[in-house]
Amino acid sequence: MNNRRILAVGSVALDSVRTPFGKVREALGGSAAYFSASARFFSPVSVVAVVGTDFPKKHLHLMQGLGIDTHGIQREEGKTFRWSGFYDYDLNNAHTLETQLNVFKNFKPKLSEKNKKSPFVFLANSDPGIQEAVLGQVKNPVLTACDTMNYWIQNKKTGLTRLLKKVDIFLLNDSEARQLSGEYNLIRASQWILGRGPRLLVIKKGEHGVICVSKNFIFLAPAFLLEKIFDPTGAGDSFAGGFMGYLTRSPHLDESTVRRAVVYGSVLASYNVESFSLKRVVSLKRSDIEKRYKQFQKLTKF
Amino acid sequence: MNNRRILAVGSVALDSVRTPFGKVREALGGSAAYFSASARFFSPVSVVAVVGTDFPKKHLHLMQGLGIDTHGIQREEGKTFRWSGFYDYDLNNAHTLETQLNVFKNFKPKLSEKNKKSPFVFLANSDPGIQEAVLGQVKNPVLTACDTMNYWIQNKKTGLTRLLKKVDIFLLNDSEARQLSGEYNLIRASQWILGRGPRLLVIKKGEHGVICVSKNFIFLAPAFLLEKIFDPTGAGDSFAGGFMGYLTRSPHLDESTVRRAVVYGSVLASYNVESFSLKRVVSLKRSDIEKRYKQFQKLTKF
Numbered sequence: 001m002n003n004r005r006i007l008a009v010g011s012v013a014l015d016s017v018r019t020p021f022g023k024v025r026e027a028l029g030g031s032a033a034y035f036s037a038s039a040r041f042f043s044p045v046s047v048v049a050v051v052g053t054d055f056p057k058k059h060l061h062l063m064q065g066l067g068i069d070t071h072g073i074q075r076e077e078g079k080t081f082r083w084s085g086f087y088d089y090d091l092n093n094a095h096t097l098e099t100q101l102n103v104f105k106n107f108k109p110k111l112s113e114k115n116k117k118s119p120f121v122f123l124a125n126s127d128p129g130i131q132e133a134v135l136g137q138v139k140n141p142v143l144t145a146c147d148t149m150n151y152w153i154q155n156k157k158t159g160l161t162r163l164l165k166k167v168d169i170f171l172l173n174d175s176e177a178r179q180l181s182g183e184y185n186l187i188r189a190s191q192w193i194l195g196r197g198p199r200l201l202v203i204k205k206g207e208h209g210v211i212c213v214s215k216n217f218i219f220l221a222p223a224f225l226l227e228k229i230f231d232p233t234g235a236g237d238s239f240a241g242g243f244m245g246y247l248t249r250s251p252h253l254d255e256s257t258v259r260r261a262v263v264y265g266s267v268l269a270s271y272n273v274e275s276f277s278l279k280r281v282v283s284l285k286r287s288d289i290e291k292r293y294k295q296f297q298k299l300t301k302f
Numbered sequence: 303m304n305n306r307r308i309l310a311v312g313s314v315a316l317d318s319v320r321t322p323f324g325k326v327r328e329a330l331g332g333s334a335a336y337f338s339a340s341a342r343f344f345s346p347v348s349v350v351a352v353v354g355t356d357f358p359k360k361h362l363h364l365m366q367g368l369g370i371d372t373h374g375i376q377r378e379e380g381k382t383f384r385w386s387g388f389y390d391y392d393l394n395n396a397h398t399l400e401t402q403l404n405v406f407k408n409f410k411p412k413l414s415e416k417n418k419k420s421p422f423v424f425l426a427n428s429d430p431g432i433q434e435a436v437l438g439q440v441k442n443p444v445l446t447a448c449d450t451m452n453y454w455i456q457n458k459k460t461g462l463t464r465l466l467k468k469v470d471i472f473l474l475n476d477s478e479a480r481q482l483s484g485e486y487n488l489i490r491a492s493q494w495i496l497g498r499g500p501r502l503l504v505i506k507k508g509e510h511g512v513i514c515v516s517k518n519f520i521f522l523a524p525a526f527l528l529e530k531i532f533d534p535t536g537a538g539d540s541f542a543g544g545f546m547g548y549l550t551r552s553p554h555l556d557e558s559t560v561r562r563a564v565v566y567g568s569v570l571a572s573y574n575v576e577s578f579s580l581k582r583v584v585s586l587k588r589s590d591i592e593k594r595y596k597q598f599q600k601l602t603k604f
Contacts, residue, residue, distance in 0.1 A: 089486040090486075184391040184392075185528075185529060185530070185531070186527065187527055187528070187529040188529060205510070208507070208510040208511075209510075209511075209524060211527065217600075218527060218601055219601065219602075219604065220524040220527060220601045220602055221524070221602075221604070222511060222522040222523070222524050225488065225489055225513065225520060225522060226487075226489070227487060227489040227490060228487070229487070256604070259603070259604035260604055262604070263604050297604075298519075299520055299521065299522045300521075300522055300523075300602060300604075301561070302521065302523070302558070302561035302562055302564070302565050302599075302602075
């Protein structure tokens with residue numbers, strides 16, 4: 001199993017979220033937390049992140065209880081990264097009320113010897129310079145993926161372009177793909193991005209599903225249709241967790257594995273949005289994942 | 303073949319459209335024109351509509367050349383229905399500049415004896431009272447479908463609710479489904495609408511595909527991914543044409559036929575948006591349709 005170990009570098013945060021269906025204060029969140037809670041169903045995951053001295057121990061214990069390796073989570077003097085925001089009925093758009101980077105602001109991860117040997121690497125959204133510096137520490141990775149966000153596209157495009165030459169898989173949402181490429185049409189945007197390095201591109205469209213593009217194929221997956229979407233926070237990172245987790249089984253990015261990985265990613269994301277924070281994903285059994293994967297087949301076959 | 307005849311009641315119009323890729327003035331348009339140009343690949347279609355004395359004969363000849371029965375298109379004293387509008391890069395939203403109903407305003411179709419015997423009926427978007435009056439003239443229809451729009455939901459909800467008790471299939475877009483049901487979530491919206499009469503509901507989401515719902519199953523289809531979308535006008539009616547056309551092969555709404563019909567509808571809609579007016583669909587061969595159907599399978603299988 002160790003040759004399928006995933007290193008997830010990103011944030012572990014305290015999120016305060018309000019949706020039309022309720023609210024939560026300072027709940028466990030952050031890209032690396034969401035990613036790892038989903039990916040652990042498929043592969044061992046080790047998280048690299050930073051938290052402040054105020055970070056509740058119970059959150060760390062929760063992650064450890066899920067089998068997540070947390071030795072790379074540093075505790076620094078200061079406060080933990082906090083995000084607060086809300087969603088209206090149009091749950092596809094997050095409205096940020098406040099972002100406090102706190103200890104995350106000066107986060108420059110130094111990987112342990114164990115983490116340097118990770119065959120699989122997921123670089124969650126952060127400064128492309130940091131992402132690149134982390135990647136440089138990993139010895140002979142088998143498969144690497146990164147995410148990003150509008151802020152880095154606007155302010156660190158050179159660094160992001162350099163990073164894209166070094167990763168195998170790039171995940172971002174549809175508006176970010178348009179922003180980065182300057183192309184409104186998503187096929188053209190994909191071609192532009194694939195021309196910058198990555199072998200595989202995953203464009204996340206929230207409730208409208210996913211477009212996965214390589215030089216050889218395109219795969220369109222709708223999002224799982226849910227009657228209750230409680231809180232979309234973390235959907236993209238849960239997707240990435242299920243997706244990357246499944247890919248560790250066959251890291252050559254062959255077409256049929258990638259297609260199934262997209263669906264597993266969608267399954268994890270669909271469970272994640274059924275509750276606040278990591279609640280639903282924490283309570284999942286592996287059989288729940290297979291069950292929804294089969295439902296996904298029923299929903300889409302023709 | 304006559305037992306598969308479709309009656310299409312709606313508008314035949316002159317459209318002036320501007321998109322980021324060009325513009326066209328007073329081109330052939332209207333729901334019944336778009337519907338019939340797509341449906342004719344599968345079944346004989348007879349159009350019931352009204353045009354003014356200014357309606358160019360060439361448009362009528364074009365439709366006849368496609369094998370469309372136009373004996374139900376009345377020519378009335380006055381001007382033809384005109385719509386003008388534009389689209390920005392976000393081609394999912396039409397911006398109306400002007401709607402001139404003209405002769406369409408007082409359109410109260412009286413069906414010919416031949417049209418009264420149509421086994422299949424498509425009532426394109428118009429006043430629900432008119433749609434119901436037309437439906438009442440058809441003798442023993444086998445399968446009936448209707449479309450609508452936000453204006454009628456807001457202003458003629460009672461009439462629309464009465465109509466829904468009498469049709470088998472109801473097509474509308476996602477924002478209309480939300481408006482009609484008062485439910486933001488599309489599963490709940492679907493349940494609300496299916497509780498009002500129709501056996502099958504098709505929610506059109508434009509570039510984000512289609513959700514098709516019956517009491518027994520849900521089918522999610524993404525929209526075909528295109529590199530060039532020239533003009534989205536008529537996409538919904540082209541969809542309905544391909545969908546309804548395919549359904550005439552097996553009108554019992556069995557699950558697998560319905561699923562394939564949704565994909566055929568999506569194929570026709572995807573071709574339609576590749577040019578202004580009916581241009582692309584007019585030039586299609588049946589083999590083009592099968593080709594894209596197969597591409598659709600490739601895009602979505604996992």
